[in-house]
Amino acid sequence: MASPTVPAKGAAEHTLPSTLIDRLVSHIASDGADAATIPSPFTGEPLATVPLSSAGDVRKAHDRAREAQRAWAARPVAERVKPFLRLADALVDRRAEILDIIQLETGKARRHAMEEFLDVALCSLYYARRAGRLLKPRRRQGMMPGLTRVQELRHPKGVVALIAPWNYPFALGASDIAPALMAGNAVVHKPDTQTCLSSLWVLDLLVALGLPRDLWQVVVGDPSEIGDPLIEGADYVSFTGSTRGGKAIAEKVAPRLVGYSLELGGKNPMIVMADADVERTARGAVRACFTNAGQLCISVERLYVHEDVYDRFVPRMVELAKRMRLGTGLDFGADMGSLTYPRQLEAVTRHVDQAVKEGATVLAGGRARPDIGPLFYEPTILADVTRDMDLCANETFGPVVAVYKYRDEDEAIARANDTPYGLNASVWTKDVARGRRVAARIQAGTVNVNDGYGAAYASYDAPMGGMKQSGVGRRHGAEGLLKFTEAQTVASQHLIDLEPPGAIGYDTFADLMATGIKVMKKLRIK
Template identity: 85%
Template sequence: MASPTVPAKGAAEHELPQNLIDRLASHVVSGGADTATIPSPFTGEPLATVPISGAGDVREAHRRAREAQRAWARLPVRERVKPFLRLADALVDRREEILDVIQLETGKARRHALEEFLDVALCSLYYARRAPRLLKPRRRQGMMPGVTRVQELRHPKGVVALIAPWNYPFALGASDIAPALMAGNAVIHKPDTQTCLSSLWVLDLLVELGLPRDVWQIVVGDPAEIGDPLLDEADYVSFTGSTRGGKAIAERVAPRLVAYSLELGGKNPMIVMPDADVERTVRGAVRACFTNAGQLCISIERMYVHDDVYDRFVPRFVEAVKGMKLGTGLDFGAEMGSLTYPRQLEAVTRHVDQAVKEGATVLAGGQARPDIGPLFYEPTVLTDVGEGMDLCANETFGPVVSIYRYRDEDEVVARANDTQYGLNASVWTKSPSKGRRLAARIQAGTVNINDGYGAAYASYDSPMGGMKQSGVGRRHGSEGLLKFTEVQTVASQHFMDLEPPGSLDYDRFAAFMANGIKVMKKLRIK
């Protein structure tokens, strides 16, 4: 049974105003005549043309950014956060415009573009409220109470190179750039060429809201051309993308001992426990597996269902998946949109076809839908996926999930952890306490109970990132801001030096200091 479709409203709906495109394109750092044409994933037709940056443009962006950063860092933190406090209201007021831009450059359904909008609005507001407190000088305990006074200071790294992915270009660009800028850095940002418009849109808006123009530079181009100069002058690197790409970046910056944070791939498991609420779990599983057509690093690709509930859950889940509405409309009617790149359609098709050829069973979907748009693929559910299949161990990054039975907790924990990745996981149960106990055994940076990914990801006060081959460092929480700073300790000594005073010899000084340890312990000073 093919998934139903939601009719599009017409060709004009899939266009952006030329004056908007021209305004956004003016923010690309480019001194040459080369351009790139961005196709619409919904139709395959040209959507926009933007300038391309070369290696010289990247070096010029670094020069501008470094000069602007010095003045930006001198501003009090409460001044630096003001454009981001204004951003929340401006995003709400211009919500429809940015949702259109996100959909048209990525091909995603509007409800999934809304997730990007919410992420940028809420995450930037979170840091704008907390940056003054997180970045202020802190008193720390000195070696000798009352004698040694210690202060911890936070300084910006300098110029941050941020490479954002194509799948969530608005969220995974702006929501990381906001804390980097609030920390006093400048940013050289390389979005993916296909999905650069949403980043250019928010830069344009922030400049309007008072952000100094040169502290955020955007370069657009081929990584082979601009990747090395982007990394070679950076003081810190932030990257979201593939594990292969993350390793290449780490290798490039290692000789300069430049710090970095990397959020990389995932093959994320979902565990349905025997007491799970079947209907609630079905609804949650559809979101967990097929948001943004599965092009989400924290989406679910492996589902483990307990024997006791398997025969009730799987038919209901398959029915729900077959009933999903696909479409290209710029409204909330479609439950799933298009893939973004032809290479993603090819990868999804290859994974599914190979699995079927080697014995996997398709319960829903399993084919492309060119009748809807050139890059559509049906939401797909498979069983009988064996260990030798690419679909079993490798990230598909598309609307595909494989389902497996399990019998006991030890078994499912071992299978969930049997992967090179460790980004996200999901547990479904009527008992949150049981879910938390199971979650603690799963090797993943975030684990959601009775949700697929959003509960942990959108809890901005807590860090988010990957274990194992899924990354280094964290976004969100205090670390999501403080990673963009250098920490400095300033200690001052008062009243006495760290040596025997006056005529006191070292024997008596050593005894005095040693006995002091016992006194400080007893008084709980140390």
């Protein structure tokens, strides 16, 4: 049974006003010599034409950003957060407009565009409320209690180069840029060309809300043309994308010893334990595997099901996957949308076809749906996937999951950890305490119990990022803002110098200092 289709509402729905496009693309740092056409993934028809940036445009963008950053850093934090406090209300008021843009440039279903909207609104508000506390000077314990007074200060890095991916362009652009700006930095931002409109939209909105115009520069173009000057002009680099791309970034910044954070690929596991609620878990698995057509770095691609529940769980998940509605409408009618790029459709097709040819069994999906749109592919569940298949170990980044049977907890954990990646994982059980114990043994930066990915990712007070080859550094939590700062220690010494006073010899001074260690330990001063 093929996944059902939500009827389309006509070609006019899949366009944007030319006045809106013109206003947005005016924010791109470009001399206008070259341009690119963005096609709609839903139809393949042109959506917008955007000017491309040259290497020279990027260098000029860095110059403008650096000049704007000096004045911005001098502002009190309470002033810097004001545009972001206003942003939450403005986003709610203009929700329909940005959801349309996200859908039209990515091809995702509206419910998944809504996740991007919520991420930007809630994450930026989280940091706007907490930036003052996180950035304020902090007193630290001195070497000599009462006599050495120490402060920890936080200074902005300067200019941050931020490279955002195409799959969640609104969320993974604005949600990282907001804390970087609140920390006192300027940003030179490279969104993906295909999905740059949503980033330009929020930049346009923030400028209207009081953000200095030159503080957030947007450059658009091919990495081979603008990648080097983008990184060479930066004081810090933030990158979300493939593991291969992250390694290339690390090599480029290493000679200058510039800091960086990388959120990279994953081959994320989900463990269904013997006592899991079959209905709840099957619905959760569908969300975890097929949100945004699987084009989500924290989505599930490997599903390990205990043998006691396998024969009940898998058929129910298959049934739910086959019921998923695919569509191109700018409403909440579709359960899943399109892939974004032809190369993603090719990769998904290649992985599935190779696996089937070598013995994998298709339980649901397994085919493209050009009758709906040029880049649609059905939600796909495969069994009998073996280690020699590309689908087994390599990130597919599409609506495809392989299901495996296991016998005991140790086996499931070992198989979940048998990967060079460690971004996200999921554990399902009625015994939450046991689920947490299992989660702690999984080598992943975030692990969700009885959820696929949202519980950990959207808890903005906690860090999010990857272990192993899934990344370096974290977004969210205190680190998500403080990574954009330089820590400075200022210590002043009072009354007694850190050397023998007067006629006391160094032998006596050394004895006194050594004895002092025991005294301070006993009094719990140290």
